[in-house]
Amino acid sequence: MRQVKTEWQKRPVDLMFREGYELKTQGKCPTCKQPINVEKFRDELSWKEYEIAGMCQSCQDKVFEEAVGKCPECGLPATHPSGLCRDCHQSKLETEEAEGHE
Ligand SMILES: [Zn+2]
Numbered sequence: 001m002r003q004v005k006t007e008w009q010k011r012p013v014d015l016m017f018r019e020g021y022e023l024k025t026q027g028k029c030p031t032c033k034q035p036i037n038v039e040k041f042r043d044e045l046s047w048k049e050y051e052i053a054g055m056c057q058s059c060q061d062k063v064f065e066e067a068v069g070k071c072p073e074c075g076l077p078a079t080h081p082s083g084l085c086r087d088c089h090q091s092k093l094e095t096e097e098a099e100g101h102e
């Protein structure tokens with residue numbers, strides 16, 4: 001059972017961003033300052049990330065999106081090395097196969 005974490009170990013970064021640390025101990029996201037909703041975490045990976053950085057799912061998505069760029073087809077994070085998201089990459093492959101390329 002996932003529970004909002006309110007006891008956080010102080011990291012060097014917390015000394016610089018005291019406010020962020022305090023938000024975390026109040027069960028809030030240090031980035032958007034909204035209360036953490038544990039239901040929102042999509043998977044185990046997001047949850048692990050939360051346990052490390054304390055960020056909510058939507059802030060994690062934003063950071064991720066900035067890091068990897070956006071899929072030109074649907075605007076979701078481009079999670080595939082081809083520059084598309086996995087879904088679009090997959091459907092593109094299927095279309096190409098259906099059309100008889102390669
Ligand atoms: Zn947030």
Ligand SMILES: [Zn+2]
Binds near residue numbers: 072088
């Ligand atoms: Zn896409």
